[in-house]
Amino acid sequence: MNISYKFYGGVHPSPHKNLTSDGAIKRVFVPKRVVLPLSQHTGSPAESIVKTGDSVKAFFEIAKATGFVSSPVHASISGKVTKISDSPTPTSNRALSIFIESQGDEDQDFKVRQRRDPNGLSAEELISIIKDAGIVGLGGAAFPTHVKLSPPKNKSIDTVILNGAECEPYLTCDQRLMIENPKEIFKGLEIILKILNAKDAYIAIEDNKQSAIYTIEKALPKNVKLAVLRTKYPQGAEKQIIRSVLNRAVPAGGLPMDVGCVVQNVQTAYAIYEAVYSGKPLIERAITLTGSCLKEPVNIRVRIGTALKDLVDFIGGFKKEPKKIIMGGPMMGLAQYTMDVPVVKGTSGVLFLSEEEIPRTRESVCIRCGKCIEVCPMQLVPTTLMYRVKKEFFSEAQALGIAGCFECGACAYECPAKIPLLDYMKYGKARI
Amino acid sequence: MNNPLIVSVGPHVYAKVSTKRIMWAVNLALIPAGAAGVFIFGVYSLYVIAASVLSAVVIEWAILAIRKKEIAVLDGSAILTGLLLAYNLPPGVPLWLPVSGSFFAIAIGKQVFGGLGHNIFNPALTGRAFLMVSWPVYMTTWQNPRWKVDAITTATPLALLKHNQLDLLKGTTYMDLFLGNRGGCIGEVCVVALLIGAAYLFWKKYISWHIPLTYIAVVAFLSWAFNGLSGPFTGEALFFVLSGGLVLGALFMATDYVTSPLSNKGKIIFGISCGALTFVIRKFSGYPEGVSYAILIMNAFVPIIDKFTHPKWFGWRKA
Numbered sequence: 001m002n003i004s005y006k007f008y009g010g011v012h013p014s015p016h017k018n019l020t021s022d023g024a025i026k027r028v029f030v031p032k033r034v035v036l037p038l039s040q041h042t043g044s045p046a047e048s049i050v051k052t053g054d055s056v057k058a059f060f061e062i063a064k065a066t067g068f069v070s071s072p073v074h075a076s077i078s079g080k081v082t083k084i085s086d087s088p089t090p091t092s093n094r095a096l097s098i099f100i101e102s103q104g105d106e107d108q109d110f111k112v113r114q115r116r117d118p119n120g121l122s123a124e125e126l127i128s129i130i131k132d133a134g135i136v137g138l139g140g141a142a143f144p145t146h147v148k149l150s151p152p153k154n155k156s157i158d159t160v161i162l163n164g165a166e167c168e169p170y171l172t173c174d175q176r177l178m179i180e181n182p183k184e185i186f187k188g189l190e191i192i193l194k195i196l197n198a199k200d201a202y203i204a205i206e207d208n209k210q211s212a213i214y215t216i217e218k219a220l221p222k223n224v225k226l227a228v229l230r231t232k233y234p235q236g237a238e239k240q241i242i243r244s245v246l247n248r249a250v251p252a253g254g255l256p257m258d259v260g261c262v263v264q265n266v267q268t269a270y271a272i273y274e275a276v277y278s279g280k281p282l283i284e285r286a287i288t289l290t291g292s293c294l295k296e297p298v299n300i301r302v303r304i305g306t307a308l309k310d311l312v313d314f315i316g317g318f319k320k321e322p323k324k325i326i327m328g329g330p331m332m333g334l335a336q337y338t339m340d341v342p343v344v345k346g347t348s349g350v351l352f353l354s355e356e357e358i359p360r361t362r363e364s365v366c367i368r369c370g371k372c373i374e375v376c377p378m379q380l381v382p383t384t385l386m387y388r389v390k391k392e393f394f395s396e397a398q399a400l401g402i403a404g405c406f407e408c409g410a411c412a413y414e415c416p417a418k419i420p421l422l423d424y425m426k427y428g429k430a431r432i
Numbered sequence: 433m434n435n436p437l438i439v440s441v442g443p444h445v446y447a448k449v450s451t452k453r454i455m456w457a458v459n460l461a462l463i464p465a466g467a468a469g470v471f472i473f474g475v476y477s478l479y480v481i482a483a484s485v486l487s488a489v490v491i492e493w494a495i496l497a498i499r500k501k502e503i504a505v506l507d508g509s510a511i512l513t514g515l516l517l518a519y520n521l522p523p524g525v526p527l528w529l530p531v532s533g534s535f536f537a538i539a540i541g542k543q544v545f546g547g548l549g550h551n552i553f554n555p556a557l558t559g560r561a562f563l564m565v566s567w568p569v570y571m572t573t574w575q576n577p578r579w580k581v582d583a584i585t586t587a588t589p590l591a592l593l594k595h596n597q598l599d600l601l602k603g604t605t606y607m608d609l610f611l612g613n614r615g616g617c618i619g620e621v622c623v624v625a626l627l628i629g630a631a632y633l634f635w636k637k638y639i640s641w642h643i644p645l646t647y648i649a650v651v652a653f654l655s656w657a658f659n660g661l662s663g664p665f666t667g668e669a670l671f672f673v674l675s676g677g678l679v680l681g682a683l684f685m686a687t688d689y690v691t692s693p694l695s696n697k698g699k700i701i702f703g704i705s706c707g708a709l710t711f712v713i714r715k716f717s718g719y720p721e722g723v724s725y726a727i728l729i730m731n732a733f734v735p736i737i738d739k740f741t742h743p744k745w746f747g748w749r750k751a
Binding site for chain 1 (some may be wrong): 436437438439440441442443444445446447449450451453454460504507547548549638689692694695705738740744745746747748749
């Protein structure tokens with residue numbers, strides 16, 4: 001089904017997806033050591049239940065959730081806890097992390113722990129399975145999934161949208177997962193529908209992913225509709241995908257549940273399937289490793305906590321030295337300063353970009369062309385906000401809606417004067 | 433890893449478009465109209481254009497040097513000002529005239545306000561207004577196209593209308609007006625060349641329909657409704673659209689980014705107001721033509737238009 005609704009604004013960065021879109025997701029690489037930050041999710045950090053010197057077994061919990069909006073962490077390899085200390089994370093902050101090193105003789109493979117049939121389980125039981133498995137939103141925001149699946153009583157959810165838009169350039173792991181595991185994704189979706197008691201379900205894919213559309217369409221259950229979306233960044237953003245699929249506008253400052261909607265990434269649905277059907281906690285995920293600096297760009301299923309340098313060594317190393325390493329896509333991803341950072345739950349890909357791929361630009365003065373207004377998916381006026389923030393008129397910026405900015409970067413991407421508008425937006429948002 | 437990695441806030445990729453690219457595209461889009469002007473009025477017009485552009489560039493360079501700013505004369509904006517000023521001059525003006533106009537346009541119209549991006553008024557039109565009040569005779573001495581017998585002095589069609597000399601317009605067809613076979617400013621006469629240039633800018637999405645379409649439509653409507661020779665609703669709308677500087681002004685000067693509103697709603701208000709003012713000046717003032725002053729007056733209203741047409745963001749609700 002083609003979708004005729006349109007969200008406002010958006011840009012068309014070159015996709016670069018063909019670097020990795022045709023290769024199957026490589027199966028698990030088990031590293032010798034992992035670094036597991038206790039704060040890989042939105043919410044309060046988990047609390048370690050192991051100490052230095054302990055032997056831990058893969059797939060078992062090593063840090064427990066602290067409160068409702070929190071998520072536990074599981075050992076992603078078997079081995080010994082060598083230290084628990086501050087370590088760099090992909091968000092550029094340091095966070096308390098558990099270091100595990102394999103001693104060489106442990107069993108690292110997953111054995112099905114518990115075969116469960118979701119039909120025999122209540123919504124509450126399913127939610128606690130999801131919570132205990134440490135599942136968070138795998139699209140990038142890493143919001144604990146069990147929280148999203150527990151809307152307050154007064155909000156009824158009628159529609160679930162599975163997000164397979166993958167609008168960021170370069171990334172193809174969601175696309176590959178939809179090609180390779182469509183049935184499992186839909187089993188995960190069934191569980192989500194059961195928990196929320198929602199009647200409508202959509203899976204939304206951008207129209208540049210024809211092979212994923214083909215496999216998804218073939219596996220499509222009767223109660224799920226396929227929504228083929230225009231290829232336009234940021235199509236995969238929550239409020240934008242709801243607009244595109246359902247033509248509903250999430251109120252400013254509101255959440256999808258305010259319009260009866262829950263959006264879940266396809267990888268999250270897959271993780272839910274694994275947790276419920278086989279008792280597997282979230283200790284690995286599919287990510288895209290790409291960019292012109294890699295000898296062999298790939299999609300690969302990796303254990304959470306694998307350091308970038310180990311990953312790059314495993315897949316064959318560099319062709320040329322990267323100038324910029326980005327966790328996530330090139331639009332919203334975070335630039336890294338070290339290869340010691342680990343893959344975390346919210347990592348959808350890592351880009352190793354060369355000088356040519358990241359043209360450095362010089363800021364010049366705003367010529368009031370209005371491009372930023374045309375592309376802002378939240379219909380803000382980035383140039384006006386930029387002047388407010390520059391002058392530190394933060395309350396004016398707030399009155400002009402700066403809080404609605406979700407930092408997609410479309411304005412800065414399109415700006416002909418190359419003004420780092422997103423920097424100003426972030427700064428302004430931090431100061432209101 | 434010997435070389436340090438670059439760390440910055442995203443996005444990490446950018447669109448190819450740049451200020452320079454846009455400015456040069458507009459310059460390119462103006463070439464057909466200028467070439468047509470030179471073809472119609474003779475090679476002297478080329479000297480006028482060259483004097484205007486060169487002096488604009490030199491003055492911009494000098495002022496940036498004095499202000500100790502980065503010398504960005506090749507960003508194309510000074511050239512654009514020079515081109516537009518020349519296009520708004522009669523073909524036979526002495527060469528010191530475009531030089532003085534460029535000086536005023538760049539120095540007073542643009543740099544005094546802080547340079548590119550900060551000026552309130554369209555620099556080229558500021559320069560033209562300065563020349564109009566300083567040397568009105570030169571600025572209203574027109575030439576016929578070079579193939580006409582009395583090639584030296586004539587008047588523009590709008591001036592002939594204003595001074596009730598309509599018999600001199602006999603034999604001038606709409607096709608003549610469309611192709612530029614008439615008296616007028618260097619760059620305004622050949623409407624078809626202006627449209628070709630503008631089509632390129634529309635195709636590149638550097639300008640949008642909001643200002644030009646509303647501007648031209650309002651002039652056409654008001655002229656048809658109130659500027660007829662035999663009562664209301666008898667005006668020849670096409671004549672009023674083709675015979676002055678309207679097409680040049682609406683497509684290339686009212687659409688100037690810096691001096692026009694940001695939002696589409698604001699642009700529509702701007703275009704409608706420019707159209708109404710142009711009509712009022714043409715009909716009721718001593719001047720036969722009103723495009724330049726209409727745009728300049730509306731430039732002054734841009735901040736207030738922006739303030740009151742600030743778009744409501746996605747999901748906005750009345751608090």
